[in-house]
Amino acid sequence: MPAVETGKTSRFREMRRSIIARLDKLSEKKTIAYSLYLSSIIFFLGIILLPSLLGILLKFDTVMNIVSDPELLHRSLTAVFSSIIIAGIVSALDVAAGLPLAWIIARKKYRWLSIVDSLVDFPLIVPTVILGYSTLLLWSEETPFSIIGFNGISPGLITVLLLHFAFSYPVVVRILVGKLMDIEATYEVAARTLGACPFTTARTVTIPMLKSGIITSLILSFARSLSETGATIMVAGSFENGPVFIKKSIDAGMVPPMVFVSLVLIVLSILILAGLRLFGFKLRIPFRKSHRIEAALSSEGVTRIRDLFAIIIFLFLVLLPACYMVLARINSMLSYDLLGKIFTLQGPWSTYGVSVLNSYVIALLTTLINVMFSLPMATIIVRRKLGGFVSRILEALSNTSIIMPSVALGVSLSLFWGTSGASDFILVLLAHLCITYPYMVATTVSVLEDIPVELEEAGRTLGGTPFTVFRSIVLPVAKYSFLSGVILTFTRSVNETGATLAVSKTFKTVSVLLVEWVKSPGMRIEAGAGTMMLMFLSIVLLLIFRYIYTKGGGALA
Amino acid sequence: MPKVVLEKVSKRFGRITALDKIDLMLDDGEYSCILGPTGSGKTTLLKIIAGLVEPDSGDVYIDGKRVTGTPAEKRNAVYMHQNYALFPHLTVSQNIIFGLTARGFEEETARRKVSEVLETVKLGEWANAYPRELSGGMQQRVALARCLATGARLLLLDEPLGALDARLRLEVRRELSRIAEELNLTVIHVTHDQSEALSLADRLILMRSGKIIQTGPPEEVYFKPNSVFSAYFVGESVFLEGVVRRVDGRIVTLELRNGTVIEALSNEGFKRGELAVAAVRCEDIGVGGGPLTARLKEVNFLGSFSKLVFELTGGLKITVNIPLPRFIKEEFRIGASFQLSIPREKTYLFKQPPMGLMGEIEAV
Numbered sequence: 072m073p074a075v076e077t078g079k080t081s082r083f084r085e086m087r088r089s090i091i092a093r094l095d096k097l098s099e100k101k102t103i104a105y106s107l108y109l110s111s112i113i114f115f116l117g118i119i120l121l122p123s124l125l126g127i128l129l130k131f132d133t134v135m136n137i138v139s140d141p142e143l144l145h146r147s148l149t150a151v152f153s154s155i156i157i158a159g160i161v162s163a164l165d166v167a168a169g170l171p172l173a174w175i176i177a178r179k180k181y182r183w184l185s186i187v188d189s190l191v192d193f194p195l196i197v198p199t200v201i202l203g204y205s206t207l208l209l210w211s212e213e214t215p216f217s218i219i220g221f222n223g224i225s226p227g228l229i230t231v232l233l234l235h236f237a238f239s240y241p242v243v244v245r246i247l248v249g250k251l252m253d254i255e256a257t258y259e260v261a262a263r264t265l266g267a268c269p270f271t272t273a274r275t276v277t278i279p280m281l282k283s284g285i286i287t288s289l290i291l292s293f294a295r296s297l298s299e300t301g302a303t304i305m306v307a308g309s310f311e312n313g314p315v316f317i318k319k320s321i322d323a324g325m326v327p328p329m330v331f332v333s334l335v336l337i338v339l340s341i342l343i344l345a346g347l348r349l350f351g352f353k354l355r356i357p358f359r360k361s362h363r364i365e366a367a368l369s370s371e372g373v374t375r376i377r378d379l380f381a382i383i384i385f386l387f388l389v390l391l392p393a394c395y396m397v398l399a400r401i402n403s404m405l406s407y408d409l410l411g412k413i414f415t416l417q418g419p420w421s422t423y424g425v426s427v428l429n430s431y432v433i434a435l436l437t438t439l440i441n442v443m444f445s446l447p448m449a450t451i452i453v454r455r456k457l458g459g460f461v462s463r464i465l466e467a468l469s470n471t472s473i474i475m476p477s478v479a480l481g482v483s484l485s486l487f488w489g490t491s492g493a494s495d496f497i498l499v500l501l502a503h504l505c506i507t508y509p510y511m512v513a514t515t516v517s518v519l520e521d522i523p524v525e526l527e528e529a530g531r532t533l534g535g536t537p538f539t540v541f542r543s544i545v546l547p548v549a550k551y552s553f554l555s556g557v558i559l560t561f562t563r564s565v566n567e568t569g570a571t572l573a574v575s576k577t578f579k580t581v582s583v584l585l586v587e588w589v590k591s592p593g594m595r596i597e598a599g600a601g602t603m604m605l606m607f608l609s610i611v612l613l614l615i616f617r618y619i620y621t622k623g624g625g626a627l628a
Numbered sequence: 629m630p631k632v633v634l635e636k637v638s639k640r641f642g643r644i645t646a647l648d649k650i651d652l653m654l655d656d657g658e659y660s661c662i663l664g665p666t667g668s669g670k671t672t673l674l675k676i677i678a679g680l681v682e683p684d685s686g687d688v689y690i691d692g693k694r695v696t697g698t699p700a701e702k703r704n705a706v707y708m709h710q711n712y713a714l715f716p717h718l719t720v721s722q723n724i725i726f727g728l729t730a731r732g733f734e735e736e737t738a739r740r741k742v743s744e745v746l747e748t749v750k751l752g753e754w755a756n757a758y759p760r761e762l763s764g765g766m767q768q769r770v771a772l773a774r775c776l777a778t779g780a781r782l783l784l785l786d787e788p789l790g791a792l793d794a795r796l797r798l799e800v801r802r803e804l805s806r807i808a809e810e811l812n813l814t815v816i817h818v819t820h821d822q823s824e825a826l827s828l829a830d831r832l833i834l835m836r837s838g839k840i841i842q843t844g845p846p847e848e849v850y851f852k853p854n855s856v857f858s859a860y861f862v863g864e865s866v867f868l869e870g871v872v873r874r875v876d877g878r879i880v881t882l883e884l885r886n887g888t889v890i891e892a893l894s895n896e897g898f899k900r901g902e903l904a905v906a907a908v909r910c911e912d913i914g915v916g917g918g919p920l921t922a923r924l925k926e927v928n929f930l931g932s933f934s935k936l937v938f939e940l941t942g943g944l945k946i947t948v949n950i951p952l953p954r955f956i957k958e959e960f961r962i963g964a965s966f967q968l969s970i971p972r973e974k975t976y977l978f979k980q981p982p983m984g985l986m987g988e989i990e991a992v
Contacts, residue, residue: 099699528680529713531700533727533778543726547717 091542098538108456111447115469118501119508123472126483127334133327134334147328150316151335155343157228157312158296161235165243165292166285168236168388171381173247174273178256179378187382191244194393195559196609198566198582199238201602203302204589205396206234211306213399226308234306235299237392239292240385245555246291250284251277253521268369287513290344294473297340300569301477301586314476314569321482333479340474345467397606400599419594423584423601427608430581433496434564437503441511441560449515454524466516473509480505481573488574495578502570507560514556518549558613565609581605631656632677632782632814637686639672639838646672648838649686654831659808659815661825661846663861664835670818671710673835674784677816678707690782701730705782710790712771714759720770721746721755727778745773748807765796772804776811783808785817789824801828822862826850834858856978859907860989866913866946868906869985872898880977882906886942888920892975903980908970910935910949918969922946924962929955936960938968 097103137143176188194202209215210230214223224230254277262272278285300314307315313332320328367373397404416424448469452462472480484502493501522545530540546553568582579587585605588598634652638645646669654660662670675681677688679700687696695703706727715723721742728738746752749769759767768788775783788804789797805828808815819825825832826846834842834849834857842849842858853859856867868890874881878893882904892906915936922938925945934955938946946968981988 099702523713525709525711525713526715528675528700528707529709529715530726530730532678532680532703532705532707532784533730533774534701534706535726535730536699536701539730544715548715 091538094538095536098536098541104537107447108451111444111451112465114444115448115465115508119505120468120471122484122487122501123475123480123505124483126479126486127330127337129486130326130330134331136327137331143328146311147316147332147335150311150313151332151339153228153311154297154313154336155339157231157235158293158340161232161239161296162289162292164236165239166247166288168381168384169240169243169247169288170285171377172385173244173251175378175381176244177248177251187385188248190390191241191248191385192558193606194237194241194389195562196565196606196613197393197602198568198585198605199299200301200305200566200568200582200586201396201589201598202238202393203234203305204598205394206230206237206302206392207306208399209392209395215395215399226306227310230306230308231303231310231312233388233392234302235296237389238299238302239295240389242291242295242559243288246288247281247284249555250281254280268366269374270365270369274365286347289347290470291473293344293347294340294470297336297474298476298480301572314478317476318478321478326482329479329482333476336476337471337474344470344474394606396599397603400596403596404600404603419588419597422579423581423597423604426579426581426584427605429579430565431612433500433503433580434561436500437507437564438511438557438560440500440504441508442515442557445508445511445515448512449519452512452516453519466512469512470509472505477506477567477569478573481570484570485574495575498574499571499578499580502574503564503567506567506570507563510559510563511556514559515553518553518556519545522548558616562609565605631689631691632816633689633692634673634677635687635689637673637676637683637688639669639676639681639683645838647676647683650838650840652833652840652843654814654816656814657812658830659805659828660817660831660833661829662816662818662833662835663820663822663825665820665861667837668835669838670820670835671786674707674786674816674818677782678705678784679703680707703782704780705784706775706778706780707784708771708775708786708788710787712759712767712791714767714770714774716759719756719758720751720762723759723770724774724777727774731778741777741779745777748776749773749803764791764793765800768792768800772807776807781813783813783815785815787818787820789819789821797824804828826862832862834861836861853907853976856905856907856981856985856988859976859978864910864947864949865907866910866948867985867989868908868944869980870904870906872900872902872904875900879972880904882977884940884944886940886944888940888944890920890970890975891972892977893972894977896977896979898977898979905978905980905985906970907976907978908974910947911951912971912974913946913948914969914971915948915950915966918967920946920968920970922966922968924960924964924966927957927960927962929957934960938966 137147172187172191176184176191197205207226207230210233211223211226214221217223258276258280259272262276263269267275298314300318303312304315304318311319313336317329317332320326412418412420448465451457452466452469455462475483481502484505485498488498488501526544526548527540530544531537535543565580566582567580568586571578571580571583572586581601585598585601588594588601632652632654634650637647637650639647650669650673662673664670672681676683677690679695679698679702683696687694689695690703690705700707715726718726724742724745725738728741729735733741742755743752746755749772751766751769751773754762754766754770759770762770768791772788785804789800792800801824804815804817807813817825817828829846832842832844832846832849833840836857842854844852846862849858849862853862859865860867868882868884870882870884870890872880873883873889875898878895880892880894880898881889882892883889890906898904911933920940922940924936925939926935926937928935928937931952933949933951936948936950938948940946948968
C-alpha cells in the first residue's frame with residue numbers, strides 16, 4: 072500500500088467503495104435477484120426471440136402461395152436442400168481439418184505455435200463479406216495460382232464451400248483447443264503406458280472425452296453456414312442456397328419465399344441439431360482391438376505429414392483468403408498514399424472514419440448489453456434457478472437466432488420495429504443484439520458450468536454477499552473463457568452486414584461501407600485499404616482490451 | 629450464544645427425501661458429530677444450518693433467532709467444504725482475508741487477524757503461496773484458518789478429514805479438538821467415520837435415510853444402542869436372529885435358527901413366539917468355556933487385536949475380536965473346535981425390524 076495518496080485517487084477509491092457497498096446491499100435482497108432473472112427473460116423474449124420470429128409469424132399465411140406454385144416450391148426446396156448439404160459438408164470438414172491443428176496447438180511445444188495460435192483468430196476480424204470478396208478474388212477472378220496453370224473456378228457451389236469452410240474454421244479450432252487444454256494429459260499418459268500407440272490413444276481416450284467440444288463445433292459451424300447471407304451471395308454466381316434465394320426474392324419484392332424458406336430451414340435445423348445433441352452424446356466411437364495400421368499411423372513420418380497437411384490447409388484455405396484482398400491490392404495501395412489520405416480524412420475517408428466509429432460504438436453497446444442480460448440468463452440455465460425444465464427450454468430457444476438466415480432475421484426485425492419510429496441507430500443495435508446474443512449466452516453458460524458451485528457456496532458462507540462473490544470469485548476464476556465470449560460477440564458485431572443492411576439503409580457500419588466500396592468498380596483500392604485499416608484497428612483494439620482485462624480484473628479489496 | 633435448534637426440518641430433492649422432519653437441539657460450545665452412511669442426509673442438514681440450502685418446511689434457530697430464509701452470509705455460521713473450496717486465483721492470505729473484508733473489517737485489523745490464524749494453524753510462511761502449491765493437509769488447514777478468521781462462533785465442517793491420509797487424520801483430529809476448545813466454538817462435524825465421531829464428539833448424532841436414529845454422548849450411543857442400526861453403525865457387532873421362547877422378568881430366552889439358545893436382558897416387553905434380533909459386540913464374546921460350540925474358520929491378525937471368525941452348526945458365522953495379550957497364535961488353529969460364551973448382560977435385544985435384519989443393515 073502506498074503510504075501517501077493523492078486526494079484524487081483516494082476520492083476515487085472512496086467512491087468505488089461506496090458503489091460496491093451499495094451493490095452489496097442490493098444483491099442481498101432476493102427480490103433483486105428474481106427481478107434480474109425476470110428482466111433477462113423479458114429481454115430475451117421481447118428483444119431477441121419475438122422480433123426475430125415475428126416477420127415469419129406475421130406473413131405466415133403467404134406460405135400457401137409457395138406451396139401452390141410448383142415451380143417456386145421446387146426452387147425453394149432445392150435451395151433449402153443445398154443449404155443443408157453445404158452446412159453438413161462444411162461442418163464435417165471443419166472438424167476433420169480443425170482437429171489436427173487444434174491438436175498441434177494444444178499438445179505440441181514448438182515455439183512458432185503461439186504465432187499460429189493467434190493467426191487462427193485472424194479471419195474472425197475480417198468482415199465476412201470482405202472474406203467473401205477475397206475468396207472470389209483468390210479462387211476465381213484474380214487467382215495467383217495461374218502461374219502454376221490453375222485458371223480459377225467460376226463462382227458456384229465450390230466457391231461457396233470454400234468460403235463457408237474459411238469463416239467457420241476459426242471458431243471450431245478455438246473451441247477444440249480450449250477443450251483439449253481442459254483434458255488432462257494424464258489420461259493420455261495412462262493409455263500410452265498401458266500399451267496404446269498415439270493414434271489408438273486419441274481414438275479410444277481423447278476423442279471420446281472431446282465429444283462435447285466436437286458437437287458444439289459441429290452445431291456452431293452448421294448454424295453459421297445455414298445463416299450467412301452477404302458473403303455467400305458474392306461468391307455464389309448462379310448457385311442458390313436458402314439465404315441467397317431469400318435475398319434474391321426480397322430484392323425482387325417477394326416476401327413469401329423468405330417466410331417459407333426460413334420456416335423450413337428453422338424446423339429442419341432444429342430437428343438436425345436436436346438429433347445431434349440427443350444422439351451425438353450417445354454415439355459410441357468403436358472400441359476395437361488396436362490394429363497394426365494404427366501403429367503405422369502413429370509413426371513419426373506419418374504424424375509429420377499429417378501436421379504439415381493441417382497447417383497447409385489452414386494457411387491456404389483459411390488464412391490466405393482472409394488477407395488476399397489486401398495482398399492483391401498491396402502494390403496499388405502503396406502508391407495511393409494511404410496514410411496521408413486516411414489521417415487527413417480526405418474524400419471517402421471521412422465517411423470511413425464515421426462508419427468505423429459507428430461500428431465500434433454499436434459493437435461496444437451490443438457487447439455490454441448482451442453481457443448484462445446473458446449473465447442472469449446463463450445463471451438461470453446453469454444453476455437451474457427456475458427448475459430444470461425451464462432451463463432446458465430457455466437454452467434451446469436461445470440458439471434460434473443463430474440458425475435464422477441473417478437476411479430473414481433482418482427482414483423480421485424491420486417488420487417488428489419498422490413502425491416503432493425508432494432511429495436507425497437503435498434498429499441496428501437491436502439487430503446486432505439478436506445476432507450476437509446466442510454466442511454470449513452459450514459461452515457464459517459453459518463458463519458458469521465449469522465453476523464449481525462449492526466456490527460460490529464457500530464465498531457466501533464466509534460472509535460474502537452475492538455481488539461480492541460474483542465480483543471477486545466467479546469473475547476472476549472465469550475471466551479467460553469469459554473473454555473469448557466477449558471477443559466473439561464484439562468481432563461478430565463489427566463484421567455483421569446482412570441484418571444491418573436489412574434494417575437500415577442510412578446508418579452505415581464499417582462493414583456495410585466496405586461492401587459498398589467493393590461493389591463499386593472505382594473504389595476497389597479504397598476497399599482494400601479500408602479492409603487493411605480495419606484489420607489493423609481490430610488487432611490493436613483486441614490487444615488493448617486484453618491488456619486492460621488482465622490488468623484490471625481480479626483485484627481484490 | 630450459538631445454540632442451534634432445528635424444528636421439524638424437511639427437505640426433498642425430486643423424489644428423494646433428504647431430510648424427514650428433523651428435530652435437533654445443540655448447546656453452546658458443544659462439539660457434535662453427525663454420523664451416518666452416504667446418502668443419509670448429513671450434508672443436507674449441515675447446508676441447511678449454513679443457509680446454503682433452504683428447507684422445504686421447518687425452522688432453524690441460531691442463538692435463539694429464527695434464521696430460516698436468512699442468506700448464508702448473514703448467519704454467522706461458517707461452512708467448510710469437503711474439498712475445501714479454496715479460491716484458486718487467490719493466495720493463502722487473500723483466501724483468508726476474503727471473509728474478513730466481506731464482513732467489513734478494516735484492512736489493518738484484517739491483516740492482523742490473518743497472521744493470527746495462520747499462526748494457529750502453523751502456516752505462517754505460506755501466506756503468499758497459491759492453494760495449488762500446498763499439500764492436501766496444508767490446504768485443509770488453510771480452509772480451517774479461513775473459517776476461523778471470520779470470527780464466526782459456529783463452525784460447520786463437512787467431512788473435514790476425509791481427504792487426508794490415516795496418520796494425518798489422527799493429527800488433525802487432535803488439532804481440531806484443541807482449537808475448538810481454545811476458541812470455545814460450537815462445532816457441527818459431519819463424518820461417516822465412526823472412530824472420528826467417537827473420539828471427537830461431545831454429542832453424537834446418528835442419521836439414516838433422512839432421519840435421526842439416535843443422539844447422545846458417544847459412550848451412551850455405543851453402550852446403549854437404541855436400534856439394530858445403531859448397534860450396526862457404531863462399533864462392531866454380531867447379529868443373531870431368533871424366536872423368543874421364554875420371558876422371565878428381564879431375562880429373555882432366544883432360540884436361534886440352528887437351535888442354539890441364548891439369553892439377553894431387556895425391558896422392552898417381548899412376548900413368547902415373537903421374532904427378535906440380538907446384537908453382541910465382537911469384543912464381548914468369550915472364547916473358551918461357554919455353551920456354544922463353534923469351529924474356527926479364519927484368523928486375521930490386525931496388530932493390537934485379532935479378528936477370529938467362527939462357524940456354529942448350521943453355518944451361522946460369529947466374528948470375535950480378541951486383544952493382543954489373549955491372542956496366542958498356536959492356540960488358535962484353523963479348523964479347531966471352541967466353546968463360545970455370549971454374556972447376557974452385554975447382549976442387546978431388539979424387535980425384528982420391519983424390513984428384516986438384512987434390510988436394516990444392507991440398505992446402508
